[in-house]
Amino acid sequence: MSASLAAPARLTRVRRYLLHNLGLNLALALLVVVVALYCGVYFAQQGRFPGNFELTSTVDNTMPLVLAAIAQTLVVLTRGIDLSIGGMMDLTNALAAAHMKAGIGSMLGWSALILAVGAGLGLVNGLLVAYGRLQPILVTLATLSIFQGLAIRVLPDPGGAIPQAYTDALVNTSAPWALVYVVALALLWLGFRRSALGVALFAVGNDERAARANGIDVIRTKLAAYMMGGVFAALAGLVLAATATSGDATTGDGFTLRSVVAVVLGGVSLFGGRGSAIGAMAGAFITMMIVNVLFFTAIDPLYQSFFEGLFLVVVVVLGAVIGRRFRRG
Amino acid sequence: MDGETEQSGVAAIEGRGVSRAFGGVHAVENASFAVRAGEVHALVGENGAGKSTLIRILGGLIRPDGGEIRVGDETVSFATPRDAHARGIRTVFQELTLFPAMSVAENLLLGHEPRGPSGLIRRSALDGAAEAALAGLGITHIDPRALVEETSLAERQVIEIARAVLRAPRVLFLDEPTSALVEHEVEWLFAIVRRLRGEGRAVVFTSHRWREVASIADRITIMRNGTEVGTFPTIEESEAVRLMTGRRVGALYPPLAPAPTGDTVLAAEHLEGPGFRDVSFRLGRGEILGFGGLTGHGHRELFLSLFGAAPLSGGALRVGGKPLHPRRPRDAMAAGIALIPEDRKTEGLLLPMSVRDNLTLALIDLLCRAGVIARGRERSMAQRMVATLQIKTPSLAQAVGNLSGGNQQKVLLGRWLLAEPQVLLLSDVTRGVDVATKSEIYELIMRLAAGGRGVLLYSSDALELSHLCHRVLVMREGRIVRELAAGGFTAEDVVAAAVGETQLAA
Amino acid sequence: MSEAIGAAPVRRFALDADGRRVAFAVLAAAALFAVGDLVHPGFAGAASIEAVALNASFVGLVAAGQCFVVLVGGIDLSIPWVLNGAAILLVTASLGQNARAGFAVALTLGMGALVGFVNGFGIAVLAVPAVVMTLAMNGVMEGLTLGLSGGLTCGACASYAPPVVRAAVNGGFLGLPAALWVWLFIIVAVTFVLGFTGFGRKTYAIGNNALASRLAGVNVRAITILLYMLSGMFSALAGIMLVGFGGQASLGMGTPFLFQSVAAVVIGGLDILGGRGNYVGVAAGSMSLMALISVLLAVDMPEYGRSILYGVVILLLLLAYGRNRAAD
Incomplete structure (x- = not known):
């Protein structure tokens, strides 16, 4: 047919990959930099590498x-924000400490129950945001207060006590076993990104109106996002x-911000619709590495x-500048 | 593919007595419209006649306040576009519904991606599938791996159309599908439309270009003031325009005063900025200089740059003889330039704020003494403008969002008249405005020009340009490609130059 | 209140809706005093109302700053440590001496303005999201405050606020505490600025539609920066008042004010997306919030119960005020 215009120059594979995943790539690059920095200051202090x-x-x-x-x-990603994550971690953490007993039945049962509670808390947020059409930042600020109160009620x-066996099962303190979890979470994310729900999540975050026009159930997608957020927050509370x-009951407070x-x-x-949980996981490690670097550079912890x-x-300003440069060519 | 052929008596989709109001204003009122399988049906009418609203209702995007929608011989109710999709009804809405941060392939195959045995999308197959799907529709110039935000406006329109066509709809609604397309892209679209018709599917489209309507439509439905005037197998253009506007073609436009020979008020030489290049022109005092061209071909960026709202990267600009390098709107305003932007709701007005607040916003600094607004002066100034432009509002305190489209546009015009500019940049000032107000706005523009001001007028309506302007500059791909000089041009000439037609009707 | 959720989305006039929200906030305060008087006789008495108002005045000052930035769709999360830093800066700069009080107050307000400028510059010029910018500045101020004061162990840190400052807060005038007069003055001043000046008009314009405002010649960047500067100055002023009230600075004294200022702004009927509401509502919101806290304390409500109720009250008000604008 007559529609074939002269094909414009297409981006090379590498360049396109870098450009389309700019946020993720910058985060990974930054992680490498701060890890190198950490190894450097550690070596300077201790005379050996970590x-x-x-x-x-x-x-x-x-x-x-990482889980938070x-x-x-x-x-x-849905163009929301969840300020209640800290409160959900408080509550799930308190529930575990108050109720979990040694014994496989209790540990499994309470873990499942607590994850379900997380889903329920997320659902409350989701319902208020999606059906109530309220601003996420205000809804979750209010539920944060509620969840914090409930947590103190559960564990004044x-x-x-957390059974030793539970700690042993979740946290191996003698080998970096948790890296396996990190990899598993990354794989889980890659799979989710390819599921119908994953696509819907990005579509809603990109343009809610367009998502609706394309037959995506916006309300259900948002509910799912907040519920899954609740489950991961509960998991974070358990870990x-x-x-x-x-x-x-207050240990999770700092995790919101x-x-x-x-x-x-x-x-x-x-602003929603762009990003990767793998980047966010890298972001979590970056914040932790910065704390470590500060520790070893003997800067006053105050x-x-x-x-x-x-x-x-x-980082945010530089990221924006680099992004603009990169896009311009 | 459900190639069932309908009986000619049963409509593929039909709206009966459909109504829908926004904020008390009826966008569609008691409109009836029936589409047969296997036909190409054009829906025509002025801006604001209710075509888009009707299409949104039949496409499931908005619910009607009243009336009935029938598919086949069933009455249906669409809560969301999803419900319409289930009935084989797909719509390309006027506002594009693509996802900017997702790839062309992801957009194109949304919900129909190739999946592996696990039910997850096979990314490796996604781009290939999209490429094949595009090729099947004769599109080879769009890279399925590109993000939508990296594509041009015309490409986005093509992607949006392709996505709808790929779902093999029984009825396809296209709301102004050609507004950003050049000649050969329009030809591509029409080939697709004929193919769909051949398969027994129905296509409904809206267009402002009569030639397109005449060349492909099997039937034409004309709308005016939110309702249908009639459906015709064929109709003469002049008769159609009379039915659309409710009066004779010429009567809408006041007679144009002869082109002035006064001095130049604005001179642009080789202007360059994002989206346009090498733009040179002179605007005389008292002159109405039109800008024609398709959406996305640079006029918008040019106007914003002239007004200091977008950067000018090259060239020289002189206003009233003095050089001007506007770096922000205030600079341009100080030089006597005013801009009425394209979309009054998102770029012009503060809809929840009052008529008074909107009228005086551009002058607010002048109305302040020691930072405090001189309320009395402000009120009398606003009152004067409401009277001059005959703005219909219950009070100055009324929120602008509650006025009709025409009165909203008058408020925006009033704001800039208060600033007493020397040069007016007007973008599509009659979009979504009723006929009576349109006529008033035309007279106002001519009066302003006659008073010695220079007017740059962009319009997506070629008829408007041909009746209102002394000269018209047509832009394509960011450049001025043709100048149509005083007196000797028609609306057809403007369209032909805009879409890049090779031979121009003399 | 739950009927409001299901109510048909009737298109309301913006001004009426604003008026309704302010009325709501005032009624909420009145209702709380009435309920308080039932469960705890004397709660609605003059002395009790005065005590609540005094507490509300500190929240009200902080909320004035929050109000300015929320009106343009922003938010200021740096309030806690600007306030805390201001309190410590005042005592360390003045060393508790009247002679240095003027200098210390000016320095402290200047510090607030400077932090606000950095916030506004990042947001308006560098396009950093307000949440991120002010969150980061809160960290910066926390680190600076802790570091420079050695964790409030510095020699001057134990100083008291200068007597003039303490008198200006604790003294009385015409039978009312001076702090309340300060707040009344601020209420009048902020209401005047927002309602009667070009600056106020432009603030609402930006909050309603920043692009349209820019295309009408409003200097959006400069106004935005000024608004964040005002927020920083109000936080600093609240820090000065608090340290004048209590005598000494402490660590963490600013922490409750973030939640409370946002709550006051929301109860007061401001739209978090900007452009709607006024400071009279926010002042009433501050009163309501403090009245609620006082009622709950009066009935010996445990901490967890208060925390839950704050959340519930805010949710109920949000639902009562109606759906957000994106709905239409």
């Missing part, structure tokens, strides 16, 4: 944030409890937040 112990403890300590960052990613004082071997930071560092757009904040701004 070994198995450092790797294991770093990965173990980052796991809760995935939860945040799922919601942010820090304590409770946090397993790591600490006891519970604390840290999950947002991880998502932003991971190149996920807060200044830690200063450097974290500065780092966040610089």
Whole structure:
């Protein structure tokens, strides 16, 4: 037919891959840089490179944030934000510490129940956002307060106990076993990205109106995103409890904002529809590495937040500048 | 593929007495419209006649307030476009519905991706499948791996059409499918449309270009003021225009004063910016200089750059003899330039704010003494403009969003008249405006020009350009490709130059 | 209130809706005092109302800044540590001496303005999302405050606020605490600025449609930066007032104010997407919030119950105020 215009120059494979996954690639590159930086300052301090112990403890300590960052990613991709992640982690953490007993039945049963609770909490957020048509930031700010209150009700004082066997099953402190989880989560994400729901999630985040016009069930997609976010937040709460071997109804509070930071560092757009949970996972590791670097550069720990904040701004601004340059050619 | 052929008596889809109002204004009122299988049906009417609303209703995007939709001999109710899809009804809406950060292939095959045994999408097969699907429709110039945001507006329109066609709809609605397409792209589209007709499918399309309508439509339905005027197998253009506007063609437009010979008020030499290049022209005092061309061919960017809202990267601009390098709208405003943007709802007005607030926004600094707004002066200024332009509003405190389209446009015009500009950049000022107001706006433009101002007028309506302008510059791919000089051109000439037709009817 | 969820999306006039929301916030405060008086007789008495208002004045000041940025669809998450930093800066710069009070107050307000400028610059010029920019600045201010004060262990950190500052907050005038007069003045001033000045008009314009405002010649960047500067200054002012009220600065004193300022703004009827609402509503929202907290404390509601109820009240108000604009 007559429609064939002169074919424009097509992008090379490599260039296209870099360009289309810019946020993810910048996050991975940044991760490499901060890991190298960490190894450098570690060597300068200790006279050797970090070994198995450092790797294991770093990965173990980052796991809760990795899971929280995935939860945040799922919601942010729909052009929302979930400020209640910290509250969901508080509540699930408290539930585990208050109720879980040694014995396979109790551990499995409560784990399943707690994940279901996470899904339920996410569903509440989702219903308010999707059916109530309220702003995600306000809805989740309100539910954050509610979840925090419930957590304190469940576990008024820090304590409770997590069965040793549960900790052993989830957290291996002698080898970087958790890296397997990281890889598994990455694979899970790649699979999800290819599922109908994954495509719908991106479509809704790209343009809600267009998604509807294309026959996508926008409400169901959002509900699913918030529910899955709840499940991952609950998982984060469980891992946090397993790591600490006891519970604390406020231990998750800090994770709300840290999950947002991880998502932003991971190149996920807060305007929805762009990004990857793998980037957010990298973002979680980046934040953790920055803390480690600060520790080994003997900077007064009181200044830690200063450097974290500065780092966040610089990365976001540089990322935008690099993106613009790259696109222009 | 369900190639069942309908009895000629039963419509493939039909709307009976359909109505829909937005904020108290009837966009469609008691409209009836029936489509037969195997026909190409053109839906024509002025901007704001209700074509798009009717298509949105039949496509399931919005629900009607009243009336009935029938598919075959069943009454149906579409809650979402999904329900319409299930009945084999697909729509290409006027506002494109592609996902910018997703690839062309992902967009094209959304929901119909090649899947592996696990039920997951096979990414390795996705691009190939998209490429094959595009090739099957004769499209080879679009890279399925590109992101939609990397494609041109015309390419997006082609992708959007291709996506709908690939779903093998029984009825395909196309709302202004050709607004961004050049000649050979239109030919491509029409070949597809004929093929669909040959397969017994129905195609409904809207267009402002009469030639397109006449060349391919089996039947033509004319709409005016939200309802159908009639359906005709064939109809003369002049008669159709009379039915669309409710009056004779010429009567809508006031007589054009002769082209002035006064001095130049704006001179552009080799202007260059994002989306346009090498643009040179002179605008005289009292002159109405038209800009024609398809959507996405640079006029929008040119106007924004002239107004300082987009960067000018090259060339020289002089206004009233003095050089101007507008870096922001305030610079252009200080030089006496005013811009009425294309989309008054997203670029012009503050819909929830009052008529008064909207009228005085551009002048607010001048109305302030020590930062405080002189309310009395502000009110009298706003009142004066409401009276001058006969803006129909219950009060100055009324939210602009609650006015009719025509009165909204008057408020926007009023804002810039208050600024007493020397040069007006007008973009599609009569879009979504009723006929009576249209006529008033035309007279206003001519009065402004007669008062010694320079007017640059972009319009997607070639008829408007041919009646209103002393000269018309037609842009294509960011350049001025033709100048149609005073007096000797028709709407057809404008369209021909815009779509890039090789031989121009003399 | 749940009927409101299912109610048909009637198109309302914007101004009426705004008025309705302000009325709602005022009614909520009145209702809370009435309920409080039932469960705890004397709660609606003058002394009790005055005490609640005094508490509300601090939230109200912070919420004034939050109000400015929310009106353009932004948000300021840097409030906690700007406020905390301001409180510490005031005492360390003044060393509790009247002679240095003027300098210290000016320096502290200047610090707030500077942080606000950085926020506004990042958001308006570098296009960093407001959530990210102000979150990062909160971290920056936290680190600076902790680091420079050595975790509030510095010699000057134990200083008290200068007597003049304390008198200006704790003193009385015509039978009302001075802090309330300050707040009343701010209420009048902010309402005037938003309602009667060109700056206020442009603020609403940007909040309703930033692109259209720019195309009408509004200097969107400059106004946005100014708004964030105002927010920083109001946080600093609240820090000064708090330290004047309590005498000494402490760590973490700003933390509750982030949630409370957002809550006050929401209860007060502002649209989080910008362009709608006014400070009278926000002031009423601050009163409602503090009245709620006082009622719950008066009936010995445990911490968890209060936390749950704050959330529930905000959700109910959000549902009552209606669906967001994206719906139409």
